[in-house]
Amino acid sequence: MKKWLLPVMVVIGFLSTGVAWSAEFSVAKIFSDHMVLQQGRPNTIWGWANPDALVTIRIGGKPVVETQADPAGEWKATLPAMAASSKPKLMTITSDGRTITINDVLVGEVWFCSGQSNMQWKVRSCDRVDDVKADANRPTIRMFTVGLASVDAPAADVSGRWSVCSPETVVDFSGSAYHMGRTISDHLGVPVGLVASSWGGSSAEAWIGPEALSTVAPGRRVQSQFAAIQEEAQTNPAVYTGLDVDDSEWKQGAVPGHSSTFGIPDEVDGIFWLRIPMEVPKHWTGRPLRMSLGMVDDDDITYFNGFEIGRTNGWQTRRNYDVPGELVSPGPAVVALRVKDGAGPGGLHGEADMVYVHPADAPEDRISLAGPASMIVGAEIRSLPAQHKPSHLYHGMLYPLKDYEFAGAAWYQGENNAIGKGRAAEYDIMLPLLIEDWRRTMDNDELPFLIVQLPNWAHTGSDWNYPRLREAQRRTHEKVPGTGLAITTDIGDPKDIHPRNKHDIGDRLGRWALVDVYGKDNIVKSGPIPRDVSWSDSGVRVEFDIFGSPLAVRGHGGSAGGDRMVAGFEVAGPTGVLMPAEATLTSDYEVLIKLPVTARPPTLVRYAWAPDPVDADLVNEAGLPASPFEYRREAGTQ
Numbered sequence: 001m002k003k004w005l006l007p008v009m010v011v012i013g014f015l016s017t018g019v020a021w022s023a024e025f026s027v028a029k030i031f032s033d034h035m036v037l038q039q040g041r042p043n044t045i046w047g048w049a050n051p052d053a054l055v056t057i058r059i060g061g062k063p064v065v066e067t068q069a070d071p072a073g074e075w076k077a078t079l080p081a082m083a084a085s086s087k088p089k090l091m092t093i094t095s096d097g098r099t100i101t102i103n104d105v106l107v108g109e110v111w112f113c114s115g116q117s118n119m120q121w122k123v124r125s126c127d128r129v130d131d132v133k134a135d136a137n138r139p140t141i142r143m144f145t146v147g148l149a150s151v152d153a154p155a156a157d158v159s160g161r162w163s164v165c166s167p168e169t170v171v172d173f174s175g176s177a178y179h180m181g182r183t184i185s186d187h188l189g190v191p192v193g194l195v196a197s198s199w200g201g202s203s204a205e206a207w208i209g210p211e212a213l214s215t216v217a218p219g220r221r222v223q224s225q226f227a228a229i230q231e232e233a234q235t236n237p238a239v240y241t242g243l244d245v246d247d248s249e250w251k252q253g254a255v256p257g258h259s260s261t262f263g264i265p266d267e268v269d270g271i272f273w274l275r276i277p278m279e280v281p282k283h284w285t286g287r288p289l290r291m292s293l294g295m296v297d298d299d300d301i302t303y304f305n306g307f308e309i310g311r312t313n314g315w316q317t318r319r320n321y322d323v324p325g326e327l328v329s330p331g332p333a334v335v336a337l338r339v340k341d342g343a344g345p346g347g348l349h350g351e352a353d354m355v356y357v358h359p360a361d362a363p364e365d366r367i368s369l370a371g372p373a374s375m376i377v378g379a380e381i382r383s384l385p386a387q388h389k390p391s392h393l394y395h396g397m398l399y400p401l402k403d404y405e406f407a408g409a410a411w412y413q414g415e416n417n418a419i420g421k422g423r424a425a426e427y428d429i430m431l432p433l434l435i436e437d438w439r440r441t442m443d444n445d446e447l448p449f450l451i452v453q454l455p456n457w458a459h460t461g462s463d464w465n466y467p468r469l470r471e472a473q474r475r476t477h478e479k480v481p482g483t484g485l486a487i488t489t490d491i492g493d494p495k496d497i498h499p500r501n502k503h504d505i506g507d508r509l510g511r512w513a514l515v516d517v518y519g520k521d522n523i524v525k526s527g528p529i530p531r532d533v534s535w536s537d538s539g540v541r542v543e544f545d546i547f548g549s550p551l552a553v554r555g556h557g558g559s560a561g562g563d564r565m566v567a568g569f570e571v572a573g574p575t576g577v578l579m580p581a582e583a584t585l586t587s588d589y590e591v592l593i594k595l596p597v598t599a600r601p602p603t604l605v606r607y608a609w610a611p612d613p614v615d616a617d618l619v620n621e622a623g624l625p626a627s628p629f630e631y632r633r634e635a636g637t638q
Helices: 129-134 175-188 217-233 392-401 423-441 466-479 503-517
Strands: 036-038 043-048 054-059 065-068 074-079 085-095 098-115 138-145 162-165 192-198 251-255 270-280 289-297 299-304 307-312 318-323 331-341 347-349 355-359 371-380 408-412 449-452 483-486 529-535 539-545 551-553 564-566 569-572 578-580 583-585 590-594 604-607 618-620 629-632
Touching (some): 065 074, 098 392, 217 270, 307 318, 392 423, 423 466, 449 466, 539 604
Antiparallel strands (some): 054 065, 270 331, 270 371, 529 539, 564 583, 569 604
């Protein structure tokens, strides 16, 4: 439970990155004009002042709250709980004769909305944008977008500002967050504050604190990989690039060729060092050279006999470098590349005739560099961009808001963690860990946490695993109390990882909040979610939570008569071979899956187990889809 502070003077230190605030009187940026405070709870306010200075806070005629800055100039105070109010309040904060005035403060429900690009996706890029704008004159909905910040230690503050919802402002806010807030606002009739803190392409590991990451094997792996990258960056390049380097223990291969041609798996990403031997003819001595290396996946720094001769970013960009004449001596030489690869195979690629060197003034006197080469992994990490660095977004975009009061959190992420061998299965560990860590950080072990299950997208290739990631999301909802699951496999875009329909996604998040957080009746909060499975040699029965709306088949009504056929199920028998299976609705909440002879006794049942499960038609009578799932039969179970 949240450890609520009494609404009296509070003197508490505030962790920061050590910025010298002592000469500045300020308040955290989340406290600004048009903000919304959480109703029904004490609200913590914090900022910076002169060391040991008295700070006084007044809001809307309420009793004065006083606190004192600590010796570092950091102060924190707690306002008494207030009822929801659409009447603008004035907040003043004074210290040492200086005053900060915050205008148009409302009190209502505040939600933290986070994830990667689909949560970051702006209303202006969604469908129905003209209709949304026409209906966006909603002054009691307030929006705050946290500025992007990837940092290696807890930040003191975020960047951003509150805005009042209008046709002009709504287009630059998160579509999923806005539509969730609109649904909540329409049903509760109180002000709604939405804090959007997302970064496109970000991994779950970037949003989890370092202490929590270190408690699980996938987290420790990411941390060690990132530490290796940092350590490698401090290494003298001469260790890899010098003419006399012993590379006999390196992986042997040939260029052009990706890392896989050297026996390094494609899923290994990070820093590679590549050495290409050559022999400089005597008549080239002292002459400037022109070198072509084809293309490099992704970025490179290239050296000749240990001296840097150029660097280029981009895997489709031709590498053409000049070698100064003073570096050119007859005899053995080496071209060395530091290759940074963020995803997929890395290394030098292109046609063999693109890899050569010649005197700058004699193009016809060319020597091919295609052929034997050696490679070593300098440091391995799955992803290098700022939004993937472990704990960096937690530090910069969540931690500074840890003391702000939120009604709950909404999370739309997973696309990044669906990439790479084994990562989707690891989400079974990472998502519950993230929820636990956020609840600890925000000092609220019952913080409601709403999960958007990934929508349908017809991806191909072995690098992606949406079905397994969706199952990790469902299992997290099943295991972790206080979570919701917005099922979206019917409203994605098979051709686009960024579906434009964010209004249904937001509405489904809002439904969960209205029922579970606010206790509203007569709202169907979700499509069916499986709750139990029973096995026999002739069939498998699956029971569903139906949330007040009976099972149905899309386009064919409900389960009257108990003989409605439903598609999208697969079963496996002792051999483990999956095969389609007939299924029928046998009651308002149960499906019976008939077993082919070759699937007896059954060992596994799946539903909607595809990136774009077009044939999965189990819904409820409200038209909301059932969650994909997989159950494996344990020995001795019935």
